Amino acid sequence: MHRPSDLLRLLIGLLAIGLVIGLSAFAHGTTAGLEQDISKGTGQAPDLMVKLAGLASSIAVLLVPVAFAIERLIKRDGLRIADGVLAAVLAHGVTLATDLWVARSAPDSIQEALTRPQLGAGLTDPVHGYLAPVIAYMTAVGMARRPRWRVVLWVVLLLDAFAMLVAGYTTPFSIILTVLIGWTVAYGTLYTVGSPNVRPTGQTLMAGLRRVGFRPISAMRAEDVPDSAEQGDRGRRYFVPLEDGPPLDVTVVDREQQAQGFFYRVWRQLTLRSITTRRSIPSLRQALEQEALLAYAAIAAGANAPKLIATSELGPDAVMLVYEHLGGRSLDALADDEITDELMRSAWSQVSALQSRRIAHRRLTGDALVVDRSGRVVLTELRGGEIAAGDVVLRMDTAQLLTTMGLRVGAERSVAAGVEVLGPDAIADSLPLLQPIALSRSTRATLRRLARERSQRERDAVLKASEANKRARLEETHAGPHSADDAAHAGHTAEGPARAAAADGEGPRRAVRKSLRAEKQAEKRAIDDALDEAREEDLLSQIRQQVLLIRPQAPVEPVRLERIKPRTLLSFIAGAVAAYFLLTQITQVDFGTVVGEAHWGWVAAAAAFSALSYVAASMSLLGFVPERVSFKRTVEAQVAGSFVKIVAPAAVGGVALNTRFLQRSGVRPGLAVASVGASQLFGLGAHIVLLLSFGYLTGTEKTASLTPSRTVIAGLLTVAVLVLVVTAIPFLRKFVVTRLRSLFAGVVPRMLDVLQQPMKLLTGIGGMLLLTGTFVMCLDASIRAFDNGNQQLSYASIAVVFLAGNALGSAAPTPGGVGAVEGALTLGLLAVGLPKEVAAPAVLLFRLMTLWLPVLPGWVSFNHLTRKGAL
Numbered sequence: 093m094h095r096p097s098d099l100l101r102l103l104i105g106l107l108a109i110g111l112v113i114g115l116s117a118f119a120h121g122t123t124a125g126l127e128q129d130i131s132k133g134t135g136q137a138p139d140l141m142v143k144l145a146g147l148a149s150s151i152a153v154l155l156v157p158v159a160f161a162i163e164r165l166i167k168r169d170g171l172r173i174a175d176g177v178l179a180a181v182l183a184h185g186v187t188l189a190t191d192l193w194v195a196r197s198a199p200d201s202i203q204e205a206l207t208r209p210q211l212g213a214g215l216t217d218p219v220h221g222y223l224a225p226v227i228a229y230m231t232a233v234g235m236a237r238r239p240r241w242r243v244v245l246w247v248v249l250l251l252d253a254f255a256m257l258v259a260g261y262t263t264p265f266s267i268i269l270t271v272l273i274g275w276t277v278a279y280g281t282l283y284t285v286g287s288p289n290v291r292p293t294g295q296t297l298m299a300g301l302r303r304v305g306f307r308p309i310s311a312m313r314a315e316d317v318p319d320s321a322e323q324g325d326r327g328r329r330y331f332v333p334l335e336d337g338p339p340l341d342v343t344v345v346d347r348e349q350q351a352q353g354f355f356y357r358v359w360r361q362l363t364l365r366s367i368t369t370r371r372s373i374p375s376l377r378q379a380l381e382q383e384a385l386l387a388y389a390a391i392a393a394g395a396n397a398p399k400l401i402a403t404s405e406l407g408p409d410a411v412m413l414v415y416e417h418l419g420g421r422s423l424d425a426l427a428d429d430e431i432t433d434e435l436m437r438s439a440w441s442q443v444s445a446l447q448s449r450r451i452a453h454r455r456l457t458g459d460a461l462v463v464d465r466s467g468r469v470v471l472t473e474l475r476g477g478e479i480a481a482g483d484v485v486l487r488m489d490t491a492q493l494l495t496t497m498g499l500r501v502g503a504e505r506s507v508a509a510g511v512e513v514l515g516p517d518a519i520a521d522s523l524p525l526l527q528p529i530a531l532s533r534s535t536r537a538t539l540r541r542l543a544r545e546r547s548q549r550e551r552d553a554v555l556k557a558s559e560a561n562k563r564a565r566l567e568e569t570h571a572g573p574h575s576a577d578d579a580a581h582a583g584h585t586a587e588g589p590a591r592a593a594a595a596d597g598e599g600p601r602r603a604v605r606k607s608l609r610a611e612k613q614a615e616k617r618a619i620d621d622a623l624d625e626a627r628e629e630d631l632l633s634q635i636r637q638q639v640l641l642i643r644p645q646a647p648v649e650p651v652r653l654e655r656i657k658p659r660t661l662l663s664f665i666a667g668a669v670a671a672y673f674l675l676t677q678i679t680q681v682d683f684g685t686v687v688g689e690a691h692w693g694w695v696a697a698a699a700a701f702s703a704l705s706y707v708a709a710s711m712s713l714l715g716f717v718p719e720r721v722s723f724k725r726t727v728e729a730q731v732a733g734s735f736v737k738i739v740a741p742a743a744v745g746g747v748a749l750n751t752r753f754l755q756r757s758g759v760r761p762g763l764a765v766a767s768v769g770a771s772q773l774f775g776l777g778a779h780i781v782l783l784l785s786f787g788y789l790t791g792t793e794k795t796a797s798l799t800p801s802r803t804v805i806a807g808l809l810t811v812a813v814l815v816l817v818v819t820a821i822p823f824l825r826k827f828v829v830t831r832l833r834s835l836f837a838g839v840v841p842r843m844l845d846v847l848q849q850p851m852k853l854l855t856g857i858g859g860m861l862l863l864t865g866t867f868v869m870c871l872d873a874s875i876r877a878f879d880n881g882n883q884q885l886s887y888a889s890i891a892v893v894f895l896a897g898n899a900l901g902s903a904a905p906t907p908g909g910v911g912a913v914e915g916a917l918t919l920g921l922l923a924v925g926l927p928k929e930v931a932a933p934a935v936l937l938f939r940l941m942t943l944w945l946p947v948l949p950g951w952v953s954f955n956h957l958t959r960k961g962a963l
Contacts, residue, residue, distance in 0.1 A: 093286055093287050094283055094286050094287075095282070095283065095287055098279045098280075098282045098283035098287065099279075099283045101275075101276075101279040102276060102279045102280045102283055105272055105275050105276025105279060105280075106276060108272050108276075109269065109272050109273065109276060112265060112268055112269050112272065113202060113269075115205075115265070116201060116202045116205035116206060116265050117199055117201050117202050117205075172232070172233045172234060173233060175232045175233065175281060175282060175285060175287075176228075176229040176230070176232040176233035177229065178232075178281055178285065179225075179228040179229060179231070179232035179277055179278045179281040179282075180225035180226070180228050180229040180232075181225070182228070182277050182280075182281060183224045183225045183227070183228035183229075183273060183274050183277040183278070184221060184224070184225045186224070186273055186277055187219040187220070187221045187224045187225070187270070187273060188221065190218060190219045190269075190273065191217055191218050191219055191221070194206055194207070194218040194219075195215075195218070203215070203218070205263060205265045206218035206219075206263060206265055206266045206269065207263065207266070208261070208262070208263055216261055216262055216263075216266070217262075217266075218266055218269070219266065219269055219270050219273060220256075220262065220266070220267075220270045223252065223270050223271075223274070224270045224271075224273045224274040224277075225274065226274070227249070227270070227271055227274025227275060227278070228273075228274040228275070228277045228278040228281070229278075231274065231275055231278035231279070232278040232281055232282055249271070253267045291344075291346050291410065292344060292346065292406040292407060292409075292410045294311055296406050296407065296410075297311050297330065297342070297344060297406065297412065298311060300404050300405075300406045300412055301332065301340075301342070301412075301414070303404060304402045304404050304414070305402075306332075306334055306337075306340065306402075306414070307334055307335040307336055308332045308333070308334055308335075308340075309332075309333045309334065309335055310332070310333060311330045311331070311332045311342065312330060312331045312332075313328065313329070313330060313331075314329040314330060314331050314341070327343040327344055327345040327413075327475075328343070328344050328345075329341060329342070329343055329344075330342040330343075330344065331417070338416070338417055339417040340401075340414055340415065340416065340417055341398065341414075341415040341416070341417050341418055342412055342413070342414050342415070343383075343412065343413045343415070344406065344410060344411070344412045345376065345379055345380075345410065345411055345412075345413075346376075346406075346409050346410035346411075347376065347409045347410070363654055364529070364653055364654060376405075376409075376410070376411050377411075379411070379475060380403055380405075380411045380413065382475055382477075383400075383413055383474060383475040384400055384403055384413065385479065386451070386474035386475065386477040386479070387399075387400040387413075387415075387474055388400065389449065389451055389479055390445075390446060390451060390471060390474060390477075392449070393445050393446055393448065393449040393451055394445040394448075395442045395445040395446050395451075395471055396442055396468050396469060396470040396471060397470060397471050397472070397474060398415040398416065398418050398470065398472060399415060399416045400413060400414070400415055401414055401415065401416060402414035418462060418464055418470060418472075419464055419465055420462045420463050420464035420465060420470065421462065421463055422458060422459045422460075422461060422462050422463075423439075423458040423459070423461040423462075423463070423496070423500070424457075424458035424459050426463065428500060428501070431497075431500055431501055433505065433508075433509060435463065435467070435469060436497055436501070436505070436506070436509035437509055437512060437513055438467075438468060438469040439461055439469045439493065439497070439509075440493070440509055440510055440512075440513035440514060441469075441513055442469055442470075442471050443456065443471075443489060443490070443493055443513075443514075444513055444514055446471070446477075446489075447486050447489070447490075447514075450479070450480050450481050450486070451477060451478070451479060451481065452477055452478040452481035452485040452486055452488070452489050453471060453473075453474065453476075453477050453489050454476040454477050454478065454485070454488075454489065455473045455476045455477075455532060456471075456489055456492045456493045456496055456532075457492070457496055457532050457534055457535060458496055458499075458500070459473070460472050460473040461496075484525065484651065487521055487522045487524075487525045488522075488525050488530050490510070490514065490518060490519065490521075490522035490525070491522045491523075491525040491526045491527075491530055491531070492530075492531055492532060492535065493510070494506050494507065494510055494519070494522065494526065494635055495526070495531055495535055495539075495631065495632070495635070496535065497509065497510075498631050498634070498635055499535070499538060499631065502634075503631060503634035503635045503637070503638050504634075504638055506635065506638075507519065507635060507638040507639055507642070508638075511642060516639075516642045516643050517643070519639055519642075519643075520639055520642070520643040520646035520647070521646075521647075523636060523639055523646050523647060523648050524647055524648070524649060524650050524651040525650075525651055525653075526632055526635060526636060526650075527632070527650045527651075527653070528632070529653050529654060530651075530653055539630070539631065539632070542630070542631065543630060546628050546630070549628070550628075636648060690877050690878055690933075691876065691877050691878075692877075694873045694874070694876045694877035695873075695874075695877050695937065697869075697873040698870045698873035698874045698877065698937060698938065698941045699941055699945075701866045701867075701869045701870035701873060701941075702866070702870050702941040702942050702945075702946070704862075704866045705863055705866040705867060705870070705942070706727055706730045706731050706734075707727060707862075708859050708860075708862035708863035708865075708866055709730040709733075709859065709863055710723060710726040710727045710729075710730050710859070711855050711856065711858060711859025711862065711863075712771060712775065712856055712859030712860045712862075712863055713726060713730075713750055713767075713768070713771055713856075713859070714726055714852075714855060714856070714859075715771075715852050715853060715854070715855035715856020715857065715858075715859055716767045716768075716770045716771045716774070716852070716856050717754060717759065717767045717852075718849055718852060719757075719758065719759050719763075721754065721757045721758075721759070722757070725753075725757070725957070725962055726753070728953045728956070728957060729749065729750065729753040729953070729957060729962070729963070731946065731949055731950050731953040732749065732950050732953040732954035732957055732963070733746045733749050733750070733950065734943070734946035734947060734949070734950035735946075735947055735950030735951045735953070735954050736748075736749050736950070736954065737943070747768055747772065749963070750768045750771075751764050751765055751768045752963055753957070753962060753963060754767060754768065756961060756962050756963060757962065771856065774856065774857075774860070775860055778857075778860045778861070778864075779864075779895060779898075779899065782864060782891065782895060783892065783895040783896065783899070864891070864894075864895070867894055867898070867942065868887060868890055868891045868894050870938060870941060870942060871890055871893070871894050871917075871934070871938050872885075872887065872890050874934045874935070874937040874938040874941070875890070875921070875926065875930065875931075875934045877934070877937060878929075878930045878933050878934055878937075879930055879934075885921075885924060885925070885926060889924045890924075892920070892924075893917060893920035893921055893923075893924060894917070896916060896920055897913050897916035897917040897920060898913070913939065914935055914936075914939060917935045917938070917939075918931050918932060918935050921934065921935065
């Protein structure tokens, strides 16, 4: 068994080792003071006691492991001994590597914290090569889990540490590091190799049933063990016929099964508010008492629940709960036509009975609702419930059951049954909790699967409409000669001016352009109509609409259940790393001297180039919008985007704002999304081409031959390898092809519209090149403001640095790429030879001009456009 608890202890051990080394490196005064205090305290110990402690510990360190090994071998548990020996060998190797690192490469502060000088013998060992293997061995064989042996273990360790400290053979941090290495290696070995299975055997289960007064004949597994993290702690179920009575349903829970999904539950506990979460892993005794309490409380409340008739422990690592045999099938096992309105009302009645006594179930999924032989709905899986639950948790149960029923019978029937039993007010109060984060894990997975299926149907409908339009055009093309003859005949009978225009060739060309434009418009209308017809609302939206039909004034604003979002955590980590890097660079710069010598003319030039970038951004957007849009308003929208970048990631905020702006400017929603997508797609291609081109130029600057940069070659090879990997793996290939098909279904027709207007295309391309040029010139001006003419970087080098930094900023989850862009630009300028005294302030000035100063004008523009209805 690969226990999650062993992995958790391994991670904790690695974190503790890093903390000890970090304290040794940076808290030199603290470590020195601690060593002095310990030396003073241990120096007062009598010599006789010190000698006896050293003698006893040196003998016990060798004898205790041997004694435990003999005891395990007598009980035929040789596998544990093998694990312990392997852990000891690995711990010995880690100690040798640590000693070598401390002696040769570690900073002096770490060496002083982990070693002591010896007269004529150099330094003591940083990590004790004999103690760490012993600790790893004793931990791996499970000695610490046995009370008597645990006491002996701690006594031996304390005596040995005391003797070595008094004798001056070690330091406190050395002992702590030794213990941590042995402990960490042991749990790393156990998780990698696996631990013995502690699940109770069939004989243990039968003996436990006899011990509580039953006479079982056999025990058969009722179902497979669930694999999901949410269901892993529900226990293994057995059907047990008896010699003298009705059969039993027995649930067995052991430590290994209870630990399944541990990291998922820890993550939920960290990210969700305490009102919606519980302890990650209770003890077996607590789990037993919790389920027994919920079973008795549910029956007392008048709900149908399995009757608990006995409980017992099955050794130190498992417990069992004995229920009267229920029989029947779960809601998931029923066919759709078997789920009648009466059955749904029965399910809602059970929930109503629980909520009348403030009892929350917390797992109202299809497998927890069982229909017995008489047609009653019985609530099972009560272990995760709560007594005296709060309003939010009770409303979560209502939202969960609405979704569970809706997945089987649709939103209308689900809401109708709930309203009939609980009333419209109770159902309406659950709307703020009707959000994926409040539902069970299996329900969220089902909703995601249905969302993918809806998206696939929409893409198929768009592609089908596009193909049908193409076939219609082909059919018209085949019928073209007849139309041409008719047009020629009509032309002979036309009046003189028209005949002259046709002779000059202007009429046919104008007719062709009109025909092409009409075809494109017809194709766009067909695609939009097909998308509108195929678009479906998700189940949660359907449930909300059904509830609002009954209670129009019902609250719909979602309750905030998340304490922290993954993007917020990533942003915090990225910002902390970038801040640490920037602070280390900034602290080494004398800003007083730098600012005093700054060239304010170049500062003004950097501001001018930053302002010009908004004009370029407007050109790059409008170049892919065939419709007429105000250029002035577009510039103002790009300025407003500088405010949006601060509150959203760089790659998301601008796209959303531009799409909204185009929609408000009269562009149809589908066409607005396609225009912004075409602009982004073309910009990505231009970015890659410019990066490779400037990278090639930087590689040829210092060589007479046109030899490209090794970095560019490495990048191209990396891209080639990634393409091969994607094309070789079916799952990745299908994922990419699906996304590209949907992309070409929307963006490519828009690009064809733009191609009909060459000036628009030139405006878009020119805007993208101008946008890159203004940012490069702004960065160059920022460098020149602090350079004083000492360093002359080529524009190609500056362009490569900017393009790479901008790419990282777009990929970073932080708003505006904060942290990632600064770090990438500073590293890039240092790499091309700019001193850090110039690189750090230059990057800060560049970001000040392009990110922070435009925030206030962006906020003003954002509010102005919002008031005018342009956003």
